[in-house]
Amino acid sequence: MENVNVEMSWDLVGTDNGGAKKDKKYLKLGQGTTKIRIIDAAPAVRWTHWIQEANNGRGSSVNCPGGNNECPLCADISAKKTLPKEQRSKYSSRKMHCLNVYNYETNQVELLDEGVKIFNSIKMLMVEMGDVRDYNIKIMKQGQGLGNVTYQVIPEFPPAPLTPEIQALVGNPDNLMDVQMHCKPNSIEQINQLMQGKSFKDIFTEQNNEASVPTEQVDQTDPGVTTQPYTPQF
Numbered sequence: 074m075e076n077v078n079v080e081m082s083w084d085l086v087g088t089d090n091g092g093a094k095k096d097k098k099y100l101k102l103g104q105g106t107t108k109i110r111i112i113d114a115a116p117a118v119r120w121t122h123w124i125q126e127a128n129n130g131r132g133s134s135v136n137c138p139g140g141n142n143e144c145p146l147c148a149d150i151s152a153k154k155t156l157p158k159e160q161r162s163k164y165s166s167r168k169m170h171c172l173n174v175y176n177y178e179t180n181q182v183e184l185l186d187e188g189v190k191i192f193n194s195i196k197m198l199m200v201e202m203g204d205v206r207d208y209n210i211k212i213m214k215q216g217q218g219l220g221n222v223t224y225q226v227i228p229e230f231p232p233a234p235l236t237p238e239i240q241a242l243v244g245n246p247d248n249l250m251d252v253q254m255h256c257k258p259n260s261i262e263q264i265n266q267l268m269q270g271k272s273f274k275d276i277f278t279e280q281n282n283e284a285s286v287p288t289e290q291v292d293q294t295d296p297g298v299t300t301q302p303y304t305p306q307f
């Protein structure tokens with residue numbers, strides 16, 4: 074057998090060569106219990122919309138740019154708010170919160186990106202038990218299908234420090250996801266294009282083709298971001 078010296082590693086499989094960008098790892102809550110430790114002091118909060126037409130009808134989620142009803146989706150929702158149910162906007166808004174957590178099952182840092190159900194419960198823990206970073210939390214998911222899922226958020230007692238191994242892992246900024254970047258609003262122009270059926274990939278491909286002068290580097294994995302102050306809040 075020939076002895077070929079090849080670096081054996083899964084690390085590079087599926088990653089974009091040369092891209093320094095980390096892949097986002099989302100915490101997927103399955104049925105049953107997921108044990109986590111919250112790492113960030115507070116979640117980043119944003120409003121999202123789902124655009125059914127985007128991506129050739131496959132749909133895409135966007136971060137609401139907010140503003141004085143400049144968001145075309147918010148404007149549509151607001152304009153049709155008082156109409157009979159069947160004539161109301163097909164769009165809706167969802168408040169989302171995200172922060173970095175350590176997942177004991179996968180042994181890695183992941184992004185907990187969820188709505189009010191889970192985050193209101195986490196906030197209650199904070200009120201009752203103090204800093205949510207000081208103890209492990211179990212999230213119990215039960216039920217399936219829209220409207221049938223319930224979550225229970227349970228603190229592990231007594232609070233205990235992280236092991237040195239986990240502490241080292243979560244203490245390394247390289248292992249954390251950029252929640253501010255994740256929550257940055259999309260632009261009106263991007264939303265308009267998505268409403269016309271385009272995908273983020275289309276939009277960025279066109280942008281890159283038009284750009285004769287290299288400007289700011291476009292982040293392909295986290296499209297459509299403009300700057301907005303980060304306002305963590307519970």
Ligand SMILES: [Zn+2]
Pocket residue numbers: 122137138139144145146147148
């Ligand atoms: Zn909006």
